[in-house]
Amino acid sequence: MVVQTETASGTATPPAVRELAAELLPQSAEIARAMNDHLFAMMPELRERDDGELRLETLASCEVNIAQVLRLQKLGAGPQQLVLPVEAAEWARSLVRRGITLATLLRAYRLGHAWLWDRWSQQLYERVPDSEECIAAEQHSSAFMFAYIDLISDVLVAEYGSERERVMRSAEQLRAETVRAILAGEPLDGEVASRRLGYELRRHHVALRVSGRGSELRGLERAAREAAAAVGAGDPLVVATGAATVDVWSGALRPPGPLTGLDAYVPPDGILVAVGTPGQGIDGFRRSHVEALQAGRVAALARGAAAAVTRYERVELVALLASDFPRARAFVGTRLGSLAAPDESAGRLRETVLAFLVAGGSATRVAKLLFVHQNTVAYRVKRAEELLGRRVTDDPIELTCALTLAAVLGSSVLAEDDEGEPPAGE
Template sequence: MSEPSTLSVEVARTIRRELPGVAEATVATIVAEVPAYAGAYADGMSATIENAVQLALGGFLELATTRGADAADTPIQPALDASYKLGRGEARGGRSMDALLGAFRVGARVAFRGLADQAVAAGLTAAQLARFAELVFAYIDALSAAAVAGHTDERQATGRVRARLLEKLGQRLLAGAPQDELVADAERADWPLPRTLTAVLLPAARVRGALALLDGGTLQPGDDEVSVLLVPDAEGPARAALLRALEGKEAVVGPPRPWWDAAASHRRALRVVELGAVPDGSAPVDTQQRLCELVLRADEDALADLRAAVLAPLDELSEGAREKLTETLRAWLLHHGRREQVAAALFVHPQTVRYRMGQLRELYGDRLEDPRTVLELTLALA
């Protein structure tokens, strides 16, 4: 007749009476051998640790005296639930599972020694003791697995929550929310405040590759067909590095702005796109190189009125003559009146330039020497 695979009620009762002492010895050894828990014990968590150990030991006794322990309603489920919560707690504290799993290993060793002493004293045979050892370490494996599951679930949940908070922060930055509210949002998302943010526009298909090359604090407010990234501290020499990182990403890069004014960088990038800037597939569009265009085309109607006003002296000419003189006037302005350079730019003889400029002086008179007129002509013909 084979020996029973579970503890008798009498043996279990004997062992249970000694559980407080075994638990105390287990806790003391864990604190001594797992440094991470020494500080926790000193900080007033002794009762929590001792209760967790006693719950685990009690769950083991239930397992050792019953069958069918795989169901969720078995007496060991509270111990498994407690281990799951311990794992989640470690994740919330930003710790890995190393310390907790180390505590489980130490606890298994010490608890088995203490429980086995009591079991042998109560009359367990060698075969029953071997089965007893199997149960102890299988039980510790189950507790460890529950803790790992808790740790994994908490990290995944925390990651999803933080990702949503970061996305919301980016959206509120683009919406121009008040600075004090943005600071609070950043604290909730555990996002360190940078000095500046630079808005980058790029196709959604390019986002993943770009993020792999950018600062880890980069925000992604949304995932539309044209996505926005907000890159921290990409001013000064770091801007050149940002532009290099975005080569081949079809990106438009706004100017750096104080982090709380990232919406201004975003508006600038959008405006450059509206003006027809299209990345050529290699170098990104640097909005800092488009400032003249932005200024000149800030008010299209005003620019059209200015052009009509300053070119009015040419209105009575034929279309061909007007085009030639306009072209000559533009080159004369750009080359500061240096006839040889104007001729080279227009691919004409210097005498032709002299002749055309004579015509223009007849039409404009002394106004070609007036700084204000020169400024207006430069803007109109830029």
């Protein structure tokens, strides 16, 4: 939507402003990441509600706003030409559903404005030696940015208000608030909470987190119900928790079995499903949800290597090992060395050594598992030991952990290609 307002008055955009905007525009994503980090550092009201998705949604809003500010200044256009970015509108609606106030939204824009202005004005000062020209460029930029924030804030207030009215007209907000209270560990009467949710909390629960970038909320909710049906019968509890995330609980009176229905379930394209383990009562409701979030985090770290459905019980070790991701990545690099190369040959060696360790050092069992000859297994293990500089049985626990991280998380924990390194070999 294009903002309609009176034509902004003022002089033509100074060349220094247009040149700097053109130079910074390709760096919008990098600038947005720094701004996003600043906002979460400065705003506990965002930090305390962050489930991973909120940070990503805020980042997307930062990036489109920064890109628009730079693009308009590059073109010499006025702030009245701004268009409300889809990502910014989705972020405002997401704040409503998370119970985050309008004041927080406006404060985020004020802090973002101040942060961007500090860096922009410093760049102008460094590149424009003529003091009068620099002052003129700063005055023009300052007027532009204040007008931009003023205009887009008006539109976002309206967007936030419309979404809040829509949510408040339904029972969705009450359900969302009740779920938030349960997950936060607040004292609640179980029967009252069950009535508010329309969902019996005394049952056995399996929690799911359904997410999909670029998917409409209705499509996510439909996918969430399909995923819950794959877990078990009965009406699930479905709560939209972000612009691109839905949390789901599937309940049953009896403990569920091994959830074999999930093995055949295939989500729609672009939809990711993370699943916790079964748990009973309010504590089980909360614990299974935490596990679903952890499974979703592992899937996010694995990037394109992740399956469409990630079950916590299958990635629990990786979730624990990668709880401090920078240290986990360093651990993989230290333990695997050249074996952490991101190529197919090293990948085959890692797969073989991991299977070898899990099989207790039985080349026969590994050969059957991987459908290769025993001599191939022996050769790969020997080649891996050459790259490691030690026997694979010297530190089997640490090596198994590092190989497991590499197997599940893939390129996100593997080393960059190193020119001059010998190939890993078959």
